[in-house]
Amino acid sequence: MKFEHVRGFRDQYPEDYEPREVIFRTASKAARLFGYRHVDVPSVEYLDLYRVKSGDELVSQTFAFKDRGGREVTLIPEVTPSVVRMIASRKDLPRPVRWFSFPKVWRYEEPQSGRLREHFQFNADLFGAKGPAADAEVIGLAAHILDRLGLEGQYEVRVNNRKLMDSFLTGVGVKDIAGAFSVIDRFRKTSREEFLDGLEATGVDRSTAVSIAEVLSQRISFDDVEERVSSIMGRSETVTEIVRELREMRKLISCFTRSPVVMDLSIVRGLSYYTGTVFEAFDTAGELRAILGGGRYDSLGELLAGIDLPAVGFGMGDVVIEILMRRVGAWRVEKKEPKFYVCIASSMFQEEAFSVAAEIRKSGGSAVCEVSERSLSAQLKSASSEGCDFAVILGEREIEAGGVTIRDLASGEQVSVMRVDLPRYVAERAASLHGRGQGKIY
Amino acid sequence: MKFEHVRGFRDQYPEDYEPREVIFRTASKAARLFGYRHVDVPSVEYLDLYRVKSGDELVSQTFAFKDRGGREVTLIPEVTPSVVRMIASRKDLPRPVRWFSFPKVWRYEEPQSGRLREHFQFNADLFGAKGPAADAEVIGLAAHILDRLGLEGQYEVRVNNRKLMDSFLTGVGVKDIAGAFSVIDRFRKTSREEFLDGLEATGVDRSTAVSIAEVLSQRISFDDVEERVSSIMGRSETVTEIVRELREMRKLISCFTRSPVVMDLSIVRGLSYYTGTVFEAFDTAGELRAILGGGRYDSLGELLAGIDLPAVGFGMGDVVIEILMRRVGAWRVEKKEPKFYVCIASSMFQEEAFSVAAEIRKSGGSAVCEVSERSLSAQLKSASSEGCDFAVILGEREIEAGGVTIRDLASGEQVSVMRVDLPRYVAERAASLHGRGQGKIY
Structure with missing residues (x-):
């Protein structure tokens, strides 16, 4: 049918x-x-x-x-x-x-x-x-x-x-x-x-x-x-x-x-x-x-x-x-906030991932959070197809160190960011998006 | 029917x-x-x-x-x-x-x-x-x-x-x-x-x-x-x-x-x-x-x-x-911008009034503009029933002087503002509205 x-x-x-x-x-x-x-x-x-x-x-x-x-x-x-x-x-x-x-x-x-x-x-x-x-x-x-x-x-x-x-x-x-x-x-x-x-x-x-x-x-x-x-x-x-x-x-x-x-x-x-x-x-x-x-x-x-x-x-x-x-090229969506994809190396980190995603949203970003048990490469592919700007990776190493790895999906560059510094990191990305005039709603 | x-x-x-x-x-x-x-x-x-x-x-x-x-x-x-x-x-x-x-x-x-x-x-x-x-x-x-x-x-x-x-x-x-x-x-x-x-x-x-x-x-x-x-x-x-x-x-x-x-x-x-x-x-x-x-x-x-x-x-x-x-008292509209009502003493000033209204909108306010030939008191009544914060009055005196009279509809206070200063006046009112947290959309 x-x-x-x-x-x-x-x-x-x-x-x-x-x-x-x-x-x-x-x-x-x-x-x-x-x-x-x-x-x-x-x-x-x-x-x-x-x-x-x-x-x-x-x-x-x-x-x-x-x-x-x-x-x-x-x-x-x-x-x-x-x-x-x-x-x-x-x-x-x-x-x-x-x-x-x-x-x-x-x-x-x-x-x-x-x-x-x-x-x-x-x-x-x-x-x-x-x-x-x-x-x-x-x-x-x-x-x-x-x-x-x-x-x-x-x-x-x-x-x-x-x-x-x-x-x-x-x-x-x-x-x-x-x-x-x-x-x-x-x-x-x-x-x-x-x-x-x-x-x-x-x-x-x-x-x-x-x-x-x-x-x-x-x-x-x-x-x-x-x-x-x-x-x-x-x-x-x-x-x-x-x-x-x-x-x-x-x-x-x-x-x-x-x-x-x-x-x-x-x-x-x-x-x-x-x-x-x-x-x-x-x-x-x-x-x-x-x-x-x-x-x-x-x-x-x-x-x-x-x-x-x-x-x-x-x-x-x-x-x-x-x-x-x-x-006239006006048929498009203006990006209102930087978009993150929260990846997890294991479903054991699901709770942590949801918390990281919630922090990102509170700090001015949008966040898609992985909810399946998939390979990291499958998750990164999702991050791209969703139009995300950054992947936030939560692996064993990151969890132990109390931080996350953030990959800029455009440049491929990676940085380590401590969890306590994450809100500021996201807020800065949000501010720079608006500074470039791309976050203008009207 | x-x-x-x-x-x-x-x-x-x-x-x-x-x-x-x-x-x-x-x-x-x-x-x-x-x-x-x-x-x-x-x-x-x-x-x-x-x-x-x-x-x-x-x-x-x-x-x-x-x-x-x-x-x-x-x-x-x-x-x-x-x-x-x-x-x-x-x-x-x-x-x-x-x-x-x-x-x-x-x-x-x-x-x-x-x-x-x-x-x-x-x-x-x-x-x-x-x-x-x-x-x-x-x-x-x-x-x-x-x-x-x-x-x-x-x-x-x-x-x-x-x-x-x-x-x-x-x-x-x-x-x-x-x-x-x-x-x-x-x-x-x-x-x-x-x-x-x-x-x-x-x-x-x-x-x-x-x-x-x-x-x-x-x-x-x-x-x-x-x-x-x-x-x-x-x-x-x-x-x-x-x-x-x-x-x-x-x-x-x-x-x-x-x-x-x-x-x-x-x-x-x-x-x-x-x-x-x-x-x-x-x-x-x-x-x-x-x-x-x-x-x-x-x-x-x-x-x-x-x-x-x-x-x-x-x-x-x-x-x-x-x-x-x-x-819980959450069923209400949050004010996004200060609201002005542009009053005219005569329909001769209609063009001027539309221009003033356009300036207000550009500067971060909303503006209702009088379009009928009515008494000033009828216009001020409209300003109140529309929930406006300010009435902007355009009379012969104001037109001659190149300014407007602005009445704060809550306090009744009136000030004279030169046309060149109007955008700043409106922008300040808009900023103070947001500063009080009433302009928050989300």
């Missing part, structure tokens, strides 16, 4: 998982320094929670099932509806509320797409604040995290506004705005013909569809967006005001990052609950899916729980960011 | 989640210092994986469902079968292998029991090593984690051995050993009568059942266990050898902890794959369910994947430990 993991899931061995912790730690620390607090949501929610406003595409791809009680539930596909539900159940929370979370999320797509059905997602949301400053803070936090992960210069943030697009599409005569948004969301993933056909299917005439495609395909700046949009739909005070706020937001984002922040009218986001600013970050080369994405969703509180709740946030999966971090 | 979380799940607000991180961080750091490496397992596995050897009770309580493809899968109820599967797929891994993980696990019990259907579980396993030293290391790691969480003296480890019980039960004439184990596993949760009836139902005669109940209910030491068992079943070389190893293991555990480690013949564990040492930790008062539990399972590799895989490990949920940590 041989078991495999379920398709679309992944077994994460240490070499897969440990570098991922750098993402968790960096994102969590950045969020904490911005005043965001850590929350956690259930992994299972009623499917109806997503039917309200997440959009048909998301609902059709949920990892949904009937529980033993026959209720329609799902492994959560995203965090936003859950945290809105949590805010709604706590009328006492002083606003604004800043929260982040780092759960697993799931989706059930067709297997041929090759995408994972389970991944980690970092989420941060700011509730109870409106305006460009709140939007800028959230985008700024997203960019700050990417910068701290060593990705500065490797990505750009593309920004748009749902209200702007709403005005523009209405202005050019589009009736089915939601339908048009879902076609536009696939703009960069489909051919021009497919895009035009898709828009026509929502009731847009061909020439309008062509105009829309033209506007979406051009690089546009925060300074010329108003003119560009007006040239097609005519002047609009709403557009003027939205663009003013967009420019204000753009200016404020530069307090957080030097990475490029550009205007991109094709960014509308797949989820249907966004109401204002929307944004996504992409690798500069434009080869990958979005690294992260988010926006303002001021009406979800009303829709889910009948409360007024201005909200802006973003989510960032761990899959695309892993690819980017590998590219 | 008002949504609730699914029954048996929990919304974790910051005050629920943040102290939990102390468990994650402490357990992960301890495991790393012992040379264990972090892995992660899928949240969904084929149900058959647990049918092999986890036991009927566990399988009947899994959060199982049919996926969209009609396959019988389940949210994982435990980690062990998954990590054994992972070891089996990687023939290249040098042994011994030391792994830990910290996933969510799920079970679907009857709602009236009031137990959670989702919780976090820390797991550590040592693969490829036999003997009392390996068992002692794993129990030692478990105890070390509890000690580091501030629970020294609040718990005891109860130890037993499946082979010993097997010999004993066989020796007194029990035929259905597995049946007897599952009755014994509920020994401390059921009445004497229920226990005796349960044993009788597995084919044990009344007088034998009474003898078994008597042995299980007595406090027994590592020194007298052999005699006690022999007095009922007669001398056995197997028992002598097992008890010798138990005593060796007990001696070695004392290299790791000063907490009590006792012999308890009623500890057999509910999972049916254990083959040797079994153990659980309980609060000293004996009021709660087990804090953690584990043991040796040398045949699971053979059963699941046809490989020889000596293995010993343990799992620890976060629910019982939370109750214990609350009792």
Whole structure:
């Protein structure tokens, strides 16, 4: 009998998982320094929670099932509806509320797409604040995290506004705005013909569809967006005001990052609950899916729980960011302490070995302790394969003399150290590791 | 419309989640210092994986469902079968292998029991090593984690051995050993009568059942266990050898902890794959369910994947430990940096405020930055409710003078600090926090 993991899931061995912790730690620390607090949501929610406003595409791809009680539930596909539900159940929370979370999320797509059905997602949301400053803070936090992960210069943030697009599409005569948004969301993933056909299917005439495609395909700046949009739909005070706020937001984002922040009218986001600013970050080369994405969703509180709740946030999966971090050589574990392997010449010295290992750990090192009866050479091989820096050898001679032999596994040099001096020896190695800057956690 | 979380799940607000991180961080750091490496397992596995050897009770309580493809899968109820599967797929891994993980696990019990259907579980396993030293290391790691969480003296480890019980039960004439184990596993949760009836139902005669109940209910030491068992079943070389190893293991555990480690013949564990040492930790008062539990399972590799895989490990949920940590006052978040709230007299100073906040973060503080247009008193109220130590006020006067006003929110004292001096001011507050020992992470 041989078991495999379920398709679309992944077994994460240490070499897969440990570098991922750098993402968790960096994102969590950045969020904490911005005043965001850590929350956690259930992994299972009623499917109806997503039917309200997440959009048909998301609902059709949920990892949904009937529980033993026959209720329609799902492994959560995203965090936003859950945290809105949590805010709604706590009328006492002083606003604004800043929260982040780092759960697993799931989706059930067709297997041929090759995408994972389970991944980690970092989420941060700011509730109870409106305006460009709140939007800028959230985008700024997203960019700050990417910068701290060593990705500065490797990505750009593309920004748009749902209200702007709403005005523009209405202005050019589009009736089915939601339908048009879902076609536009696939703009960069489909051919021009497919895009035009898709828009026509929502009731847009061909020439309008062509105009829309033209506007979406051009690089546009925060300074010329108003003119560009007006040239097609005519002047609009709403557009003027939205663009003013967009420019204000753009200016404020530069307090957080030097990475490029550009205007991109094709960014509308797949989820249907966004109401204002929307944004996504992409690798500069434009080869990958979005690294992260988010926006303002001021009406979800009303829709889910009948409360007024201005909200802006973003989510960032761990899959695309892993690819980017590998590219720039940031996908690695930083050594936090010198690692020792405690070898014993005989199992008679097991107790002594455990004590030595405990001393090493107390003094700032990590220590793997031999627990089998194996040859010294087999133990030294383990020491290497475990990535240890030093082997600490306990033989009859060492025990008698009240000391240990320490072998530097890189240089092969050996020294004798008395047991009483061992803590200092380890502490010095730990200090020199940190001195070389390799022990830096953040 | 008002949504609730699914029954048996929990919304974790910051005050629920943040102290939990102390468990994650402490357990992960301890495991790393012992040379264990972090892995992660899928949240969904084929149900058959647990049918092999986890036991009927566990399988009947899994959060199982049919996926969209009609396959019988389940949210994982435990980690062990998954990590054994992972070891089996990687023939290249040098042994011994030391792994830990910290996933969510799920079970679907009857709602009236009031137990959670989702919780976090820390797991550590040592693969490829036999003997009392390996068992002692794993129990030692478990105890070390509890000690580091501030629970020294609040718990005891109860130890037993499946082979010993097997010999004993066989020796007194029990035929259905597995049946007897599952009755014994509920020994401390059921009445004497229920226990005796349960044993009788597995084919044990009344007088034998009474003898078994008597042995299980007595406090027994590592020194007298052999005699006690022999007095009922007669001398056995197997028992002598097992008890010798138990005593060796007990001696070695004392290299790791000063907490009590006792012999308890009623500890057999509910999972049916254990083959040797079994153990659980309980609060000293004996009021709660087990804090953690584990043991040796040398045949699971053979059963699941046809490989020889000596293995010993343990799992620890976060629910019982939370109750214990609350009792001893360890359920709290340690402050890692001084927290500032940046207030602005006008939204005209937003950009300046974001820059000040960024400077504070760079200098070792955390900073919440005002993003709304609110009165200064509303902002100061936010500063307090956010648990900030200092408010940094940016008004017209401050901007003109190139400085900020800093109010100590505990004392109410205010000082003026020039912008160029702000980094040093923050760094000094950060250093004094660490100096008071409140910034210690571990």
